[in-house]
Amino acid sequence: MEKIMCITLVNRALSHLRLTSYSLLLFTLMLLTSCGTDEEPKVVHIDKAVFSIEDQKAFGNNLQKVFLNSPSLFKPLDRDVYSQIYSHLQSTFQTLTQTIDVENRDEFDWELTILEDDDRLMAFSAPGGKFFVYTGLLKYLSGEHELVALMAHEMYYSDAQEAMEVLIDEFKSVPFLLGDIFLGNEIEEAKDVAEYMRDFTYAPVQVDAGDQYALEIICPFQYNPGGLSQLVERSSESINVDWIEKRTGTVDRIQKLILSQSSCGNLEDDPTFSQRYEVLINTLP
Numbered sequence: 001m002e003k004i005m006c007i008t009l010v011n012r013a014l015s016h017l018r019l020t021s022y023s024l025l026l027f028t029l030m031l032l033t034s035c036g037t038d039e040e041p042k043v044v045h046i047d048k049a050v051f052s053i054e055d056q057k058a059f060g061n062n063l064q065k066v067f068l069n070s071p072s073l074f075k076p077l078d079r080d081v082y083s084q085i086y087s088h089l090q091s092t093f094q095t096l097t098q099t100i101d102v103e104n105r106d107e108f109d110w111e112l113t114i115l116e117d118d119d120r121l122m123a124f125s126a127p128g129g130k131f132f133v134y135t136g137l138l139k140y141l142s143g144e145h146e147l148v149a150l151m152a153h154e155m156y157y158s159d160a161q162e163a164m165e166v167l168i169d170e171f172k173s174v175p176f177l178l179g180d181i182f183l184g185n186e187i188e189e190a191k192d193v194a195e196y197m198r199d200f201t202y203a204p205v206q207v208d209a210g211d212q213y214a215l216e217i218i219c220p221f222q223y224n225p226g227g228l229s230q231l232v233e234r235s236s237e238s239i240n241v242d243w244i245e246k247r248t249g250t251v252d253r254i255q256k257l258i259l260s261q262s263s264c265g266n267l268e269d270d271p272t273f274s275q276r277y278e279v280l281i282n283t284l285p
Helices: 003-019 022-034 053-068 083-097 135-140 144-159 162-171 175-183 190-199 204-218 227-236 242-246 253-264 271-281
Strands: 111-115 123-126 130-134
Touching (some): 053 111, 053 123, 053 175, 083 271, 130 135
Parallel strands (some): 111 130
16 A cells, blocks of 8 residues: 555545544544555554444445445345335344344444345345345245344344454455545445455354344244254255355354254244245345
């Protein structure tokens, strides 16, 4: 990173200080530290603590705009044209986010976006409570119980700030990328950050933590809590599912899920949920 580029970003950050939180000042100081006299200055340190909860919300909102404003790359489904499925999925997602086990339930802007690609069976979260799911995975799910399990699992990565940590770890050597997204500056490289977030593979220990987090959220509801274990088991025996490949838990993942879900009580499938989900899926392109 050339020194002039570093100074430019510092100037951008300083110009926004009156509009953002104190943690942006820390981020600016980090950049100033990196703007040394060396020929190729390096960032001395950056971690998720630099981005406060409020900053992560702002970052997530701006990263979501990258997905929405790149139709040829991510193909976001039109919210007005497909208002029926958007309304139901957002309402379901919002209900899950407001449970007591969600630490940042009131701090983040929890929002769902559907991306159109029937060949991509994937869902992922971004910082600040943003959740994205592809039509391919929505059509693959067997019912609403699997959908809520998927949503709750992905919520973990936002709520536990794992998603922010992922981006910081990957792009800490080029902090101007994260800085520009945080500040809402339109840069072409932001698409690279968005694609990295979509395609990231979490470690098995993180996936297991997401599973337990999801079950704690789902248990009080009337949904069959076995949605996640059924999805994992069914996917391991059939076609390649992108989400399963990038969310591979420890070797005894299914056994752990079955053991944990047994304490929830209701293990029966309610046909009402499955029928309602089928109707919604039929509204997709």
